[in-house]
Amino acid sequence: MSAQRGSHGPGRLGVSDPSSWEADVVLRDGSVCHLRPIRPDDRDRVQAFHSRQSAESIYLRFFAPIKEISAKDLTRFTEVDQVDRVALVATVRDDIIGIGRYDTIRPGAAEVAFNISDHYQGKGIGSVLLEHLAAIGQELGVEEFVADVLPQNRKMMKVFTDAGYEVKHHFDDGVIAVTFQIRPTVRSELVRLSREHRSEAASIRTVVEPASVVVVGASPRVEALGHLILDNLLRGGYTGVLHAVHPTASEVLGVPCHPSVSAIGEPVDLAVVAVPASEVLGVVDDCAAAGVKSLVVASSGFAESGPEGQERQRALLQHAHANGLRVVGPNTIGVANNALHLNATVAPRLPKPGTLGLFAQSGALGVAVLDAAQRRNLGVSVFASAGNRADVSGNDLMQYFIDDPGTEAVGMHLESVGNPRKFSRIARQLAASKPVIVVKSGYSGYSVPPGHPVRPTRVPREAFDAMMTQAGVMRVENVHQLFDVAALVTSQPLPRGRRVAIVGNAHALGALTGDACLDRGLEVTHGPVSLAPEATAEAFAQALRSALEDPAVDAVLTCFIPPLVTADESIVSTVAQVAAGSDKPVLGTFLGMRGVADPRTGEGPGHVGSVPAYPMPEDAVLALDQAVRYAAWREADKGERVSYDDIDRHAAFAVIDGVLQDAPQGRALTDDEAHDLLAAYGVPVWRRVRVLSPDEAVAAAAVVGYPVMIKSVSQVLRHSPGLGALRLDLDDEEEVREAYGHLVTRFGSLGDLALVVQAMAGPGVACVVRSTEDALFGPVVSFSVAGAPTELLGDVSHRIPPLTDRDARELVTTVKAFPMLDGHRGAEPVDLAALQDVVGRVSVLADDFPEVAALELNPLNARPGGVDVLGAEITLARPGLRTDSDRRAMTG
Template identity: 55%
Template sequence: MTELPPGYPVLAEADVVLRDGSVCRLRPIKPSDAEGVRRFHAGQSDESIYLRFFAPMRNLSDRDIKRFTEVDYHDRMALVATIRDEIIGIGRYDRVSEHSAEVAFNISDHYHGKGVGSVLLEHLAALAHHRDIAAFEAEVLPHNRKMLSVFAEAGYQVRRHIEDGVVSLHFDIEPTAESLSVRFAREHRAEAQSVRAMLHPGSVAVIGASRRERAIGHQVLKHIIGGQFTGQVHAVNPSADSVLGLEAVRTVRDLPDGAELAVIAVPAEEVLSVVTDCAAARVRTLVIISSGFAEVGEEGTRLQHEVLRLARSHGMRVVGPNSFGLINNDPSVSLNATLTPTIPHKGYLGLFSQSGALAIANLDSAARRNLGISVFASAGNRVDVSGNDLMQYWVDDERTHAVGLYLESMGNPRKFSRIARHLATNKPVIVVKASSASYGVPPGHRVRQPKVKPHAFTAMLDQAGVIRCENVHQMFDVAQLLVHQPLPRGRRVAVVGNSSQLAALSADNATARGLEVVHGPTAVRTEASAQEFREAVDAAFDDPEVDSVITCFIPPVGALDQEVVDALRHAASRSDKPCVATLLGMRGVDTGSDNAYFAHEWGEVAEGQPRQAIPLYPMPEEAIRALAAATNYGQWREKDKGETVVREGIDRWAVRALLDRILQEDPEGRALTTGEAQELLAGYGIEVWPRHEVATADEAVAAANEVGYPVVVKSLSPLVRGQAVLEGIRVDLHDEIAVRAAFETMDRRLAPIDANYFVVQRMAGPGVSTVLSTVEDPLFGPVVSFSIAGAPTTMLDDVAYRIPPLTDIDVGELLDEIKSAPLLHGHRGSAPVDRAALEDILGRLSLMSDDFLELSSVELNPVIAHPDGATVLGAEIIIAPARRRTDPGARSMT
C-alpha cells in the first residue's frame, strides 16, 4: 500500500451514489495522482479546458502537476472523484483569507450531468467548514452554464457580479435549511435511482447456474424463469452448455450485451474473481447469495471487504453477501430472484429483511395471510445496500403503500431516522428490531457498538414516526390493517360482538392501549341472525363520534355464517372508518372471496389503490394492538412536526478555536476545566454560574464572600451526589459562621471515604433540579437527553432521548416524555417551571452537539428550573478527537 502523504485526511474518503445511481469514490488528492491527472486532462475537450483555466492549456507542465497534486489538506485541499481508479472529476479550494477560500472544479466530459460537481462541492464545503473557512469564492466564465448551475442550485445564498467578462461568485458555506434540503433531496434521488436499477433490470445473469437441481444457482435461475421475468435471463456456468433450456456462457464477460443484474451463487473463495468479471462486463448490481464471508470469521471479513472495495471502485452496488435475494412483483418486471418458488401475490407492502433464514418465514407468512407485496429484498450481511436504500426507493414508488423492515442490526441509525421520517410522512414504516444490550448484532454485520442505552433506539423510532413491533407476526398484523384500511382519524372506537364477555374483554384491552371506547361495548345475542349483527355493526359505523370499529364474532355452533361475513364486509366497504375483526380465530386479509385468507396465491388486484379488505385476527388482543399502532401513527402523521431549532447569540468560531487549542495541547482529549467549560458553553449562549473549589474552611468563607450570600457548599464526589444517607451538600448559608460550620461538618464526615473535595457556589432560587446532557455515540452520533436529577435519573432511568437535528416540537417532547414530567408542571401546588427557559438551553445544547464531533460528552447538572427561568449550576465536558459519523455532513455511503 502506498504511503499516505503527511496530513492526509483519511476521514475525507467516501463512496457516493451519483445521479444515475452509479457509485464513485471521493478521496483527497495525492502526489501519486500525477499521471492520473495528466490522463484526465488529456481526455478533456478544448472547450472544457478553456472553461476551467480561462486559457487553451492543452498540456500541463510538471510545475502545474506538482501544484495540483501537492496540497497541505488544510489551507489547500483537493478532492478527486474516481471510477475504476480513473479520475472523473477534481475539486479544490485554496484559502485566500482567514475565513474565505477560492473553489474550482473540473469534471470529465463523459460524466457531465451525473452530479459529480455537486458532490465535490458538498464535500469541499464540509471539509472547509471544519477548517475555519466560512465562505467560498469562485470565478466562472459566463457561458460555463453547467458550473454556474452547480453553485446556483446548491442551496446557498450566492452573491454574484460580473467584472472583466468573468462572473465572480461569493457565498457562505454554513449549512442552512435550504442547503440541507438540497443535499438530502439529491441523496434521495440518487439512491432511489440506484435501487430502481437494482429492482428493474433489463437483463439478469445467474452466475453459478448449476444443472444440479438442489444447487442454489439452479434454484434461483429456475425461480426467475418460472416467475416469468420480463427481461433477458442468462446462465453462467463454465462447465455446461445449457442450464434449464438456456444456453450457458463460461463467464459474464462472454455475454455480448452484458447484464444489468448479476446473481452470484458460487463458493465464497470464487466470488472475488466473479466480481472482477462483472466489473469488466459493466454489471450495475450484484446480488451475492453465497455465504462464507464475515459471518464465519476474520478471513471471511477480509474477503467481504475486498469484494465491497472492488465492487464500489467499479461503480457497482452490492446486495448481500449471504442474501436471500430480490422480488419485484411489478407486472412489467416480474422478478423472483430468490430461493423460494412460492411468493406472495402482487400487492402494496414493501418488505426488507436482513436475515436470509427469516426471509422464508416472512414471505410464507405474508402469503398465508393473503397479504400481497410490491417489493422484497434481503440484505444478508448488509455490506452495501441496506434498508435505508430501499426506503429511499419506496418514498416515490406508487406500488408501495406501506413498508415493513426486519432489522437485525443498524449501521447508520442517524440516516435511518432522517429517511424514515421522510417516508413515514406519507407511508407507514413498520420495523421489527430485537432489543438487547448489544442491539442484537449478528455475526458479519458492520456495526459500531453504541454507548447509549437501548431505549435511545426506541426514542429514535418514535421521533421518526416509525411503528415498532416485537416480532414478524405483529408486523404483519399492523401491515394488513394499514394496507387495506384507512387511517384512524382519532382514538375513539366502537366495540361490537356477539359475546358480552368477548366484547367487554375487547373494550378493556382497547382502553389499556390508550383507545377511548365511546360506542358499546355492544353485544348482540349469541344466536342473533346475520341481520341483527349487521344492524349493530352499521350503527357503530354510522355513529359520528366513532373513529374506528372493533368487531368480534364467535359462531354459536362452530361454522362461520357467510351472511355474517358479508354483513361485515358491507358495513366496512361503505365507510371511511377503519375496521378490525376477530372471526373464528382466523388471521389474514379477507378480500371478499370465500376462504381467501387461506389462499397461498391471489389473482389480480385492481390497479391504483388496494381494496378496502377486512383484516382478520385470531384474538381481539392482536386486532386491538394493531389498531392502536395504526392510531398512534395516524396522530403522528397529522401532528405539527415543528421547525428546526435555531438560536441567536452563537459564536461557532470561538468554540472551534477553543477545541482546536485544547486538542493541540492534548491530542487524545480530556475533561475540560471549569473555566474551559464555561467558555465553551458561553459560545452557544449557555451561562454557567461560577463555582470555586475550596480545600479549607477559610477558603470556603473567602469564596462565599466573593460570590455573595446565600451560598451552598457541596462535595463533587460521585459517591455522595444524590445520596440521602451520605449528605454532601449544605444549602441556604447566609453568613461566614454558617459556611465555616457546614464545611467543617462535611469535611469530617466525608474524609474517611475520600469524598471531601468541595466547591462554593451562590445559591439558586427554589425549583426543580434537572439534568441536560449530550453524548457523541459511535453509532447514533449526537444524542441529547433530559431527566430530573437524583433518583429519577440514577435509579429509575427515567430519561428521555432525542437525536439532533431537533425541531422545537422535539425539544418540547423531551420535557414531556419522562414519567416525572408532572414535577415540571406544578406538582402538588408548586408553581410550574419556565419551560421556555429549559427548552432554550436544550435547543442550544442540541445545536452544539450536532456542530462539534469532538464533544464526547456534555452534562449540565444540575440545571435548576424556576418559575421565571433556568439556572445552570454545573457542567462537565469531555472532548476527544473527532471521528467520522455514520451520517456525515456530506453525502456518503457508509
C-alpha cells in the same frame, strides 16, 4: 490526533489524516464513484484525463487552449499539502473522472475549481466534489469559497447556484467572480439530502426494477443455488430479458448459457451471483467490463464465516464500488418485485402482489418473512434481503420506497442498524406519506448477525425507541406483530382518533377487547355491544353500521365466536362488505383466523374493503393502537428545527480547540472552561468556587453573594441519595464557617469532599440534561428530573439531534415525573419554555461538535420564571467520524 493547521488559521479540531476523506458516493444515475485525495502518483492519470477532454472543456477550465499539461503544472496539481491546498479526484475503474480543488488565498478564504470528464457530465460529480471540499474546508478553518468562471461556463455556475449556498457574483474583467460562505445553510442541507435521496433511489431501481437479469452460476445441478434462483425466475414469469452464465453448459432450464457476462454482448442491469466465494471477485470484474449496473450476491463464505471471509467481503465491496456497482449481500436470499414477476430469491413462492414493501436482513428471517406474508394473505410489492449488508441496506430501500407508487406501506425486520442517524431522517421522510413498521430484534452486541458491520453503542434501548418515535416509525416486537399492523394499514383507512366501538357476539370477548383497549389508552365510546351468539349476519351488519355512523367513534373492533348455527364465512363477508363503505377502520377478531379477509368469500387476499382478521382481541388492539399513534404523528405539526442567532461558534471552537491542542486525546473541562463553552451557546452556568478551608469558603461567599450554599461535587457523595452533603441558605460568615466545619466532620472520612460555594438559587425542581456522543448514534440528548426518578427509576427521555422544537418539548414532557414540573399538588408550574430552550441549545452544541464526548447539566434548577444551571460537567475527546456526516458517502 490533534487538529491539522495551515498557515492561514486554525483547523477543525480532531480531524484525521486526509485518508479519512476517502468515500464511495452514489451519483445521480445510481452508479458509484470513489472520492479520494489526489496523490503524486496521479500524474499519468491526470494527463490521461486531460487528453480525453474536449477543447471547449479545457478552455472553460484553464481559460486557454492547453493541449498537454506541462510537467511543472502536473507537479503543482498532484503535490499538495492537503491543508492550504486541497485536491480530490473522483475515480471509476481507477480512471479519474473528475477533479476538484481549492487553494487558500487568505485567512478563511480559498479559491475553488473543478474539472469534470466530458463522458461523465450530468451525473452530479461537480456537486459531490463541491460538497466534500466544503466539508473539508470547514474542518481546516476555511469559511468562504471564491471562484472565477467564464460567462459561457453555465454548467459550473449551475453547480454553485444549485448547491443551496448564498452565492454572490459580479462581472469583472471578462469573468464572473463568485463568492459564498461554505457553512451549511438550511437550503444547502435540503439540497444535499434531496440529491442523496434521488441518487440512492435511482441505484435501487437498477436492483428491483431491472430490464434484464443474468444469473451467474446457473448450474445444471438441481441442488445448486444458481439453479434454484434461475428456476424461481422462470416459474415466477419474469417479464424482462433473462440470461444465464455457466463456464461449460450450453443451457440451463431452457435458458441459453454464456461462458461469461461480457460474452452476452448486450447491456445487463442486474447480475445475480451464485458462485463459490473464491470466484466472486472475478465475476465482479467481468460484470463491470460488461456494463452491469448492480449485483445481488447470493454466495456465502464472506464476513459471516470469519476473518478470512471478512477480508473477502471488503475486497468484494472495493471491487464493486471502484467499478461503479452497487451490491446487495453477500449471503442474501435475493430480491423480488411482483410488478415485474421478478423472483430472484431462493423462496419458491412469493406472496401475492400487493402494496406492502418488505425488507429483511439475514436469509433465514427473510424466508420466514415471505412465508408469513403469504400465510397472512398479505400482498407484497417489493422484497429485498440485505444478507451481510456490505453495501445496500434498509436505508437504501427506504429511499426507493419513498417514490415507489406501488408501495403504500413498508415492513422492515432489522437485526442491526449500521447508520441510525441516517435511518431516522430517511424513515421520517418515508413515514410522512407511508406507514413504516419495524421489528428490531435486539439491542446488545450479541444480537448483531455475523458479518454485519456495526459500530459498538452504549446508548440504552430507550434511545433507540425514542429515535423510532421521532421518525414516526411503528416499532413492534416480532414478525407476528409486524404483519398484524401491516394487515391493518394496507387494508383500512387510518384512524382519526383513539375512540373505539366494540361489536361482537360474546360478552366475554367484548370485555376482553374493552380491557385491552383501556390498557393501551384507547377510549371505548360505543359498546361493547354483544349480540346473541345465534345473531344473523344482517343483525351483525346493522350493529356495525350503527357503530360506524356514531360520530364519537374513530374505529370499530368486531369480535366473533363462530356459533353452531351461523356460518362464520357469512359473518366475515358481512363485516368486510360493511367496512368497504366506511372511511373508518374496521378490525375483526375471528377466533382461529388470521390474515386479511376478502369481502366476497371471507378468504384470500382482500382488495377494496378487505378486513384484517386477528385470532385474539389483544392482537387487534395492538395493531389499532400502533395505527392510532402513527396517524396522530402524521397529522401533528413536526415543528421547526431549533436554531439560535446568538450562538458564538467561534468562541466554542476556541475553547474546544485549545483543550485538544493541550490534550489531544481529550479530558474533562475545568469549571471555567465549561462555563465559557456553554456561554458561547447561550447557556449561562452559575459560578461555583472550589474551597479547601473555612477562610476560602468565606472569601468565596463574599464573591458570589449571600445567601449561599456549600455542597460537595464529589462523585461519591453527589450520587448517594440521603447523605445530605450540602448546607443551604447560609446568610453570613459565621454560618458559612459552621457549615464548612460540619461537612468536613461528617464526611471527611470519605476522602476529597470537593466542596464548592455557590449562590443560593430560588426554589424549583432539580433536573438533569445530558448529551453523549455515541460511536453508532452520534449525539444523544437526555432529560430527567434529578434524584430518585433518574437514579432509581430510570425515568429518562432521549432524543437524537438535530431536534425540532417539538422534539425538545417532548423530551421534557414525556418523562413520567413531568407532573413535578407542571404544578404537582398545587405548586406553580416551572418555566417550560426556558427549560426547553436549554435542552435545544445543548442539542445544537452536541450536534455541532462531536468532540463533546459527554455533557451533563446537574442540577439544572427549573422554576417559575426561568432556569438556573447550577452545575456543568463536560468531557472532550477526539471524535470518530459520524455515520451520517455533512457530506454524502456510503458507509459500507
